[in-house]
Amino acid sequence: MENITNSRQRATLESDPVTATPSWKESLARAVRDPADLIEILQLDEGLLDGAKKAVELFPLAVPREFISKMRPGDPGDPLLRQVLPLGLELETSSEGREDPLGEQDFLHAPGLLKKYHGRALLVAAGTCAVNCRYCFRRNYPYGETPAGMEAWEPAFRELESDESIREIILSGGDPLVLTDSALQRLVERLDRIPHLQRLRIHSRLPIVIPSRVTDELLSTLRTSRLAPVVVVHSNHPAELDTATTEALRRFINAGIPVLNQAVLLKDVNDDADLLAELSERLVNLGAMPYYLHQLDPVTGSLHFQVPIERGLELIAALRRRLPGYAVPRYVQEIPGEAHKSVLASLPNELEEES
Numbered sequence: 001m002e003n004i005t006n007s008r009q010r011a012t013l014e015s016d017p018v019t020a021t022p023s024w025k026e027s028l029a030r031a032v033r034d035p036a037d038l039i040e041i042l043q044l045d046e047g048l049l050d051g052a053k054k055a056v057e058l059f060p061l062a063v064p065r066e067f068i069s070k071m072r073p074g075d076p077g078d079p080l081l082r083q084v085l086p087l088g089l090e091l092e093t094s095s096e097g098r099e100d101p102l103g104e105q106d107f108l109h110a111p112g113l114l115k116k117y118h119g120r121a122l123l124v125a126a127g128t129c130a131v132n133c134r135y136c137f138r139r140n141y142p143y144g145e146t147p148a149g150m151e152a153w154e155p156a157f158r159e160l161e162s163d164e165s166i167r168e169i170i171l172s173g174g175d176p177l178v179l180t181d182s183a184l185q186r187l188v189e190r191l192d193r194i195p196h197l198q199r200l201r202i203h204s205r206l207p208i209v210i211p212s213r214v215t216d217e218l219l220s221t222l223r224t225s226r227l228a229p230v231v232v233v234h235s236n237h238p239a240e241l242d243t244a245t246t247e248a249l250r251r252f253i254n255a256g257i258p259v260l261n262q263a264v265l266l267k268d269v270n271d272d273a274d275l276l277a278e279l280s281e282r283l284v285n286l287g288a289m290p291y292y293l294h295q296l297d298p299v300t301g302s303l304h305f306q307v308p309i310e311r312g313l314e315l316i317a318a319l320r321r322r323l324p325g326y327a328v329p330r331y332v333q334e335i336p337g338e339a340h341k342s343v344l345a346s347l348p349n350e351l352e353e354e355s
């Protein structure tokens, strides 16, 4: 299929002098938060504004200009735009949608510390993200209760110290990479001193939406930690992996840090075998491994992104026919109460259907 990125026009960002590359903090500060601005920059129909204004009252808009520049102007169906554009549709309630679809609040063992699976614990290290994804399963998470500052984290550290079964600490959020490099360094140094921890995993979408976030300081924090680092990024569509983002991911890989990708299966964004295959190929070509393709968690306000599991299974079967085994992500769903994420297996008759 044709190369998606090359065929895309770049959206013009009037206030952005072409020459100056802003630091990641400037990019974060200059992210678009007013739907009227997003609509204007992308020359979209102003009729979208009413619904957008209502939707941002439930979950704010946030999208970095770097990410907007990968979208096609004038196209309300752009797959990157769909992930971030607030829609009136989000206000529709349904009996299926839940505020906390995974029952996460039952797994909080200390403020900001989720312990759900054996051997791993997850720190909700930051209460915000660089980009607010409309389908986010934590869109209703009570981030106000997330600790800020090293002292507030002490109960979580003590809980980790007292549980020797934990081998891996996952920094998640929100997005842990909205923390400054010095805050991250302090956090990692403290975790380094917990003797039974062996691995440090970071889950972040920042390298995808603000590639300059992959700073030398960040690489150095990860390289010098006693813990073995793993970075899991979150890209849903091959058009997200432009040159700047590809280079950012290469920086981790060249520093010896494994990079995995997780995606969420989203209606009219990436529910297409060609797109998913291209995403996987671009990732493996740069040395990043497709890890998970998540079935959407049924969170209130995002049900219009739902893809039926049968369709997801067909897409995975199509990927299996076309790609090396290592390039096919595991299609998973989080089922509350299960001891691990559940791999959605082939439908029983799938093998017979395949020729």
Ligand SMILES: *Cc1c(COP(=O)(O)O)cnc(C)c1O
Residues within 6 Å of the ligand: 114, 115, 116, 117, 120, 121, 122, 170, 340, 341
């Ligand atoms: C997804 C998740 C993990 C990590 O699970 P893996 O299958 O190891 O990627 C850990 N803790 C929580 C709370 C999670 O939701």
Ligand code: SF4
Residues within 6 Å of the ligand: 128, 129, 130, 131, 132, 133, 136, 137, 138, 139, 173, 174, 175, 205, 234
């Ligand atoms: S970056 Fe991740 S945590 Fe943040 S809004 Fe998007 S999906 Fe949710």
